[in-house]
Amino acid sequence: MLEDKNQERTSLAELGEFGLINHLTKHFKIHHSSTVKGIGDDAAVVNTEGNELLVTTDLLVEGIHFDLSYMPLKHLGYKAVMVNLSDVYAMNGQANQITVSLAVSNRFPLEALEELYAGIQLACNTYNVDLIGGDTTSSTKGMLISVTALGTAKKEDIVYRNGAKPTDLIVVSGDLGGAYLGLQVLEREKQVFQVNPQNQPDLDKYTYIIERQLKPEARKDIPELLKELEVKPTAMIDISDGLSSEIMHICTQSKVGCKLYEEKLPLDPQVISTCEEFDLDSTMIALSGGEDYELLFTVSLSDYDKIKGNPNLTVIGHIAEENEGMNLVTRANQEMALKAQGWNSFKGKE
């Protein structure tokens, strides 16, 4: 990133904190009348217009959650917003505002932060979200981004994790495992580059999975689609830590079991071919690869007709009684207990 020595480098200290925030946010526009006051006072002022407020926050740390040697800063800004909006959509809500706090070491020039904010701005414009505040400070090492997202939903529309009932269908949006495999490709290319910096990687056959890793999209369309279809899920969660870990959250909080069917898991052809190339089991990757930011939800069996055949949605199993446990039914028709091999930032993959 920004290794071109001829590029302009403006030191952050020159601007000071207020100058920096003003500089970085001056081109952001406000989309919502509910944003009464954005950046520029002690606190932002928001009107929830009679709806319930949804609040979620995520922290991304350089060296733990992202590697700037292959993550362009603009993509990082975009992704930091997506990760948070995804949580609002997982409540069946509409995302309206974000705050962005940033800690950066002095190794970053102003131009790097401009790139980061260009990605944040693109996310705000694409997802119709207002940047209403934040904090910007130096760090002793690396970069850290803390985003809080605010959304709204009617009280009766909110979907929690704890409402799944036996016989409910388990549904997932999009496809699974791509983001994790994209990361494996990028990590491999980084190592190749370290050995031979002249090597020009041919990444054409990985474009989809690399985009899933570097520029994920939160599923704003799914709450909208569900409304259109007149389906209210009984439970919902977003897939940040992997399908297995997320369905286990739903089951534990709903006090139920589940059966997932291996043959039903939606996989992109690039996921299948890359799994073969890396000698990885694609089912394992679909279950435990994180960062897909798809939505996982359960619906009443009586809603099946409304969702079947929808290209955005795949039925992958059903909820069972609690004493039946949480299982994957393999292609060979064997039941295997699910494991939560989600991401644990304190020790990496569990």
Place this chain on the structure above:
Amino acid sequence: MLEDKNQERTSLAELGEFGLINHLTKHFKIHHSSTVKGIGDDAAVVNTEGNELLVTTDLLVEGIHFDLSYMPLKHLGYKAVMVNLSDVYAMNGQANQITVSLAVSNRFPLEALEELYAGIQLACNTYNVDLIGGDTTSSTKGMLISVTALGTAKKEDIVYRNGAKPTDLIVVSGDLGGAYLGLQVLEREKQVFQVNPQNQPDLDKYTYIIERQLKPEARKDIPELLKELEVKPTAMIDISDGLSSEIMHICTQSKVGCKLYEEKLPLDPQVISTCEEFDLDSTMIALSGGEDYELLFTVSLSDYDKIKGNPNLTVIGHIAEENEGMNLVTRANQEMALKAQGWNSFKGKE
């Protein structure tokens, strides 16, 4: 902190992220019926009960904003909450909820985070605030705390920075400069300790200013007092970066000037005596020492009778026309232009 080798040390990796959050937050209780759903889903759910929502966020970074060699973790947790609540009170609002995100390196055992959360919990209980979410992750170096506070206010009660008018009185709560001087004392003792670890410092004569630094209190009482007195300020801000910098924010946003009177600045006797000891000008410290977390506000001249004589409030000057500039009137009756020598984390004191 926690240098006693006999103390228990539980590694964070043993618990994992979800176990850690559960462990740290299980004793927190919910104070507000407006907190519909706290920790445990994709997002928290809050009901603003017909009021406007206030949102503010601050980031505290080890080595930039705090030094764990003299800042006990419990105090740090308390202070991280105070810094944010102060911004809600500065809007003339009531603080109701917070989220706390934490990045910590593996050098911190679980017991250290328990101390930190004990301070957060004390702040929540004392200030009647609910912890409703957050994120906990590892960092490659040091500790970083990101807090977002949510509050509410009736639309007609909110006080912005931009409403000050010429002839308005400038009022400050409490006294000024203590927190900065407390930091100077702690920094000096740290250096003494490094030279002679056996030295037992006698800090009795600095108790007030050290407490101002290590355990500041946000002025929850001031919006309440103003309501009681039937005074609505025309502009308000909290003093985090120093009086001079903050009054300049009010003046700039309100497009007015001001006169502050040196002889009116409220100083605690410990501030005066410690300034003498350190050979510092107490007026300079009152103007530019940050972190007091007092409230600075302007009121209409017609409200003078309501606030005069109140032991919590001091009238320190008045608003002037914009073309008169922003000035301090010294004891010798000379006018000096104010300078914003606030804290700039990218280069320290500006």
